[in-house]
Amino acid sequence: MQRSIENDEGEISSNLRAQQTILWSTPVVALVLAVLFVAFPGFLPPMSPNMSPEQVAAFYRDNTALTRFSMVGFNLCGIMIVPFFVLIMAQMTRMRGQSRIFAFSYLSGVVAGATLFAVSNILFAVAAFRPEREPELVQVLNDLAWILFIAPIGMLVAQFVLLAAAVWFDDRERPVFPRWVAPYALATAVAMAPSAGAAVFRDGPLAWDGFVSFWLRNSVFALFVGVMFFVVRAALREQARIEAVPS
Numbered sequence: 701m702q703r704s705i706e707n708d709e710g711e712i713s714s715n716l717r718a719q720q721t722i723l724w725s726t727p728v729v730a731l732v733l734a735v736l737f738v739a740f741p742g743f744l745p746p747m748s749p750n751m752s753p754e755q756v757a758a759f760y761r762d763n764t765a766l767t768r769f770s771m772v773g774f775n776l777c778g779i780m781i782v783p784f785f786v787l788i789m790a791q792m793t794r795m796r797g798q799s800r801i802f803a804f805s806y807l808s809g810v811v812a813g814a815t816l817f818a819v820s821n822i823l824f825a826v827a828a829f830r831p832e833r834e835p836e837l838v839q840v841l842n843d844l845a846w847i848l849f850i851a852p853i854g855m856l857v858a859q860f861v862l863l864a865a866a867v868w869f870d871d872r873e874r875p876v877f878p879r880w881v882a883p884y885a886l887a888t889a890v891a892m893a894p895s896a897g898a899a900v901f902r903d904g905p906l907a908w909d910g911f912v913s914f915w916l917r918n919s920v921f922a923l924f925v926g927v928m929f930f931v932v933r934a935a936l937r938e939q940a941r942i943e944a945v946p947s
Contacts, residue, residue, distance in 0.1 A: 716936065716939065716940055716943070719787055719790065719936055720936060722783045722784060722786075722787045723784070723787060723929070723932055723933060723936065725780075725783070726781070726783075726784045726925075726929055727929070729777065729780045729781050729784070730781070730922075730925065732773070732777050732780075733774070733777060733778065733781065735773075736770045736773040736774055736777065737770075739766055739769060739770040739773070740766065740767060740770035740771070740824070741759075741763045741766055741767070742759065742763070742767070742824070745909070746908065746909035746914045747759065747842070747846070747909060748907075748909050749843075749846070749901075749902040749903075749907050749908055749909065750902055750903070751839075752835075753834075753835035753836045753838065753839040754835050756835065756838050756839045756842050757831065757833070757834075757835035757838040757839070760827050760828045760831040760838055760842075761831040761832070763828075764828050764831050767824060767825070767827070767828035768825060768828050768829075770824075771821045771822070771824045771825035771828070772825065774817075774818075774821040775818065775821055775822065775825070778814070778817055778818060778821065779814060779818070781925075782810060782811075782814050784925070784928075784929075784932075785806075785807075785810040785859070786807065786810065787932055788806070788863070788928060788932060789803050789804075789806050789807045789810070790803075791876050791877065791932060791935050791936075791939075792806060792863070792866045792876070794876050794935075794939070795866050795867070795869065795870035795872070795875070795876050795877075796869075796870055796871050796872050797869030797870055797871050802862045802863075802865050802866035802869070803862075803866060805858070805862050806858075806859055806862040806863060806866070808855075809855040809856070809858040809859040809862065810855075810859060812855040813855045813856055813859070816848055816852050816855070817849070819848055820845050820846075820848035820849035821845075821849075823841055823844050823845035823848065824841075824842075824845040824849075826841055827841040827842050827845060846898070846908045847898060847899050847908065849908075850895055850898040850908045850913050850914065850917065851895065851896055851897075851898040851899035851908070851913075852896075853892055853893055853895050853896045853917075854896070856889075856892055856921070857889045857892065857893050860885040860886060860888050860889035860892075860924075861885070861886065861889055863881070863882075863885045864881075864882040864883070864885040864886045864889075865882075867879065867881050867882040867885070868882050874938070876935050876938075877931055877935060878931065881928075881931060884924075884927070885924075888920050888921075888923075888924050891916055891917075891920045892916075892917050892920060892921065894906060894912050894913070895912060895913040895914075895916075895917040897912075897913060898910075898913040901913075
């Protein structure tokens with residue numbers, strides 16, 4: 701019996717250490733991704749959808765090295781942010797009520813989003829792979845990359861809605877995540893949803909270089925990651941307290 705108790709305590713401790721490792725690796729991964737984001741000249745400022753084929757081709761000819769560097773970096777490091785969202789999902793499974801189905805559905809949204817992000821940065825890289833191509837072909841690759849990067853927003857909106865639902869259904873006396881996380885997640889979803897218009901509009905705030913589709917979308921997502929870092933940290937400390945393991 702004593703050995704069984706010791707094994708259970710060791711398992712709990714290992715579980716918490718693994719989650720804390722993922723949590724504290726997140727700021728490092730975020731910093732790497734921020735550097736890669738700034739390194740790509742097409743993001744600051746964002747390229748216009750109204751650039752002519754010749755202008756798009758010239759951009760990739762003039763910025764071949766930085767485009768390759770940033771997109772190879774995204775290809776290698778972009779997936780490293782996924783464990784943080786899996787960590788959120790792991791905390792969702794601790795919630796009572798019907799939250800497990802929300803947690804596993806949330807994971808499917810994370811996987812879909814990571815896949816589309818990977819495809820978009822590969823397309824940016826392909827545009828820079830042979831910058832001497834016909835300008836119209838380079839423009840097609842650039843359009844595909846941008847629209848895949850900005851417009852497919854459904855999986856992110858689903859993530860935020862599922863997180864909000866899980867928080868609402870958590871009927872613990874002390875919920876895993878604070879109740880305010882639910883309306884905050886929904887507000888984030890509302891702010892990001894209009895960027896789906898980037899697949900339609902070439903001018904204005906909904907174009908892929910517009911205030912809503914580019915600046916608001918990316919800013920509120922980055923803010924959400926930052927806020928949830930502290931929310932998850934608090935949840936892990938509470939889990940350690942409940943399981944009588946030092947945090």
